[in-house]
């Protein structure tokens with residue numbers, strides 16, 4: 001069944017919701033992602049806002065109660081379109097999660113900085129670089145509610161941040177502060193590169209790694225908490241010490257928002273030495289509050305959901321004066337000056353992505369409700385698009401809406417016969433090359449005795465540039481494959 005969103009539907013669903021002010025459609029037109037038919041996307045936003053209003057959803061409080069009719073300072077649909085006009089128009093890009101996006105205005109700001117460096121590198125190095133990076137760290141400190149800017153360092157990406165934290169663990173083994181067999185805990189769904197990093201720095205140093213088995217599809221936080229407690233029990237068997245827990249804030253594949261605050265609290269109660277949260281996707285996507293979450297180390301990319309150019313991440317280290325016990329894996333003149341200073345000079349290279357954070361924030365603040373407004377609308381739209389696809393294909397979502405942020409897992413029809421990880425890559429390539437759809441796919445192996453179950457889930461993202469048509473293009477592509485009797489084993493390697 002193909003849902004249609006005629007113009008009248010906009011006003012009918014709006015009126016039926018009892019939403020308080022008729023000024024809302026006009027306001028939302030100005031802040032809705034623009035496609036060939038902005039009214040469709042607008043309708044999604046309005047429907048979600050209306051239903052949130054009826055359901056008393058607490059997130060709605062982030063938005064002004066009585067929005068203004070119009071404001072020249074807020075971004076318009078055509079401005080959004082032009083900010084992302086460098087995106088390939090032939091591709092329905094519903095995979096913001098993998099590489100993020102950067103608007104034209106921020107790219108231009110970055111290019112100005114790159115030219116400033118090339119114009120007089122010594123002046124830039126001696127007079128601008130450190131100060132600029134400190135400015136970005138200060139903006140990040142405020143965004144994440146850290147206590148002090150010294151707790152915040154800027155690094156290239158979450159992969160680098162993981163190496164920094166895990167290298168510290170390796171030294172603790174090498175220098176005899178940890179004993180062989182001491183434990184590190186990680187989620188089964190930890191990001192592949194981070195798992196390898198744990199292998200390289202912890203297992204190799206003599207540590208024992210325990211995986212938290214995670215259910216998928218998942219129905220509640222309690223299921224995750226239950227498995228986490230079980231893993232901690234296993235970790236503590238025979239009097240072993242758990243030195244580190246590595247917890248994702250939003251897992252990559254399959255994507256689920258993990259109850260990190262609760263898990264950090266459990267770690268404290270159970271005597272886990274330190275907690276590192278890999279929140280590669282979190283900032284701009286879900287709530288990121290260092291004092292509330294309470295982890296020892298926390299990293300998030302700013303190039304995924306905060307509109308910074310590739311690549312930039314922050315690494316937060318709780319209460320650590322200048323993060324003196326953390327070191328960048330690339331050693332420079334600044335070794336021993338504290339991680340923030342070390343990582344602000346790791347040799348000659350392009351630092352411009354680290355300098356444009358204030359400009360990216362200017363972009364964010366052109367949207368109604370700033371970062372909170374963007375997060376809320378992206379979440380609502382991701383859920384609505386996920387539900388639309390699941391309904392069209394007769395499948396289900398991978399988790400309830402409250403366990404996702406701006407990405408959600410949607411079951412693909414079982415008839416596609418996705419039978420292993422290689423099938424997911426082949427199908428993804430097929431969708432890109434033959435249908436102009438970019439979406440990552442996850443293989444979920446059937447459990448013992450399960451027959452005819454969904455074995456493939458697509459991870460769809462929603463970012464400000466997405467339109468309703470991006471998702472209908474995906475829906476129709478899959479419907480055509482099903483209709484044609486396609487199965488993954490028809491694709492060659």
Ligand SMILES: Cc1ncc(COP(=O)(O)O)c(C=O)c1O
Pocket residue numbers: 097098157158159160190191193194248250251252278279280281301311
């Ligand atoms: C959970 C998680 N950790 C780490 C990473 C690595 O991020 P990056 O490639 O920016 O280092 C990702 C990337 O998607 C991720 O999802």
